Amino acid sequence: MAMNRIQFQPGLSLPKFIDLYGTEQKCETALEQARWPGGFRCPRCQGKEYGLIHGRRHKRYQCRNCRHQATLTAGTILEATKLPLTTWFLAFYLVGQAKTGISSLALRRHLGVNYRTAWLVHNKIMQAMKERDGAYVLRGRVQVDDAYLGGERCGGKAGRGSENKLPIVAAVSLDESGHPRH
Ligand SMILES: [Zn+2]
Structure with a gap:
């Protein structure tokens, strides 16, 4: 499903992150703006009028036209989650900020959840x-550049034609000043 992404500004500091996304209410508002930038739109009939139903966990939006009930998280990776939105947002932040990646173990420690979660x-x-x-x-x-990965198996031909190596191609797009973009 098409959805505008939650995007944190580059280099967002942790205190600023907590200031912006430190409560359920703030995360909910950010999700709402990402999902419906121009205000509520019924996913079924595109209606704009809605009523709010306050559920136990997250509020639901009921379309006044077709009675369809939408949640902020339906159709996203947060759908049916039991975790607070603040935990998800902190995970987005930590994964997004970790330039060389972050382990599930480190994430478990930072989020204060069990390993499986x-x-x-x-x-x-x-x-x-x-x-x-x-x-x-x-x-x-x-x-664009090409390279070869591997070479752990013994024997076989050496060099580029080796059956032990996996050829890969890497490509990067640069901005005007030569910095990598994607
Ligand atoms: Zn509707």
């Missing part, structure tokens, strides 16, 4: 990021 959250975020990256078409100045 941290692993699930981590994997859902990584999958979403992979799908987003997969949708990119590199534009502008693009540099």
Whole structure:
């Protein structure tokens, strides 16, 4: 499902992050703005009029036209989650800020959840990021290079033609000043 992404400004500090997304209410508002930037739109009939139903966990939006009930998280990786939104947002932040990646173990420690939960959250975020990256078409100045991975097996031919090595191609698009974009 198409959805505008929650995007944190680059280099967002932890105190600023907590200031912006430190409560359920603030996270809910951010999700609402990401989901319906121009105000509520019924996913079924595109109606704009709605009533709010306050559930135990998250509020639901009921379309006045077709009675369809929508939640902020339906159709996203947060769908049916039992975790507070603040935990998810902190996970987005930590995964997004970790330049060399973050382990599920580290995430478990930072989020204060059990390992299985941290692993699930981590994997859902990584999958979403992979799908987003997969949708990119590199534009502008693009540099391409080829390389070979592996070589752990013994024997066989050496060098580029070796059956032990996996050829890979990497490409990066650059901005005007030569910095990598995607
Ligand atoms: Zn509707």
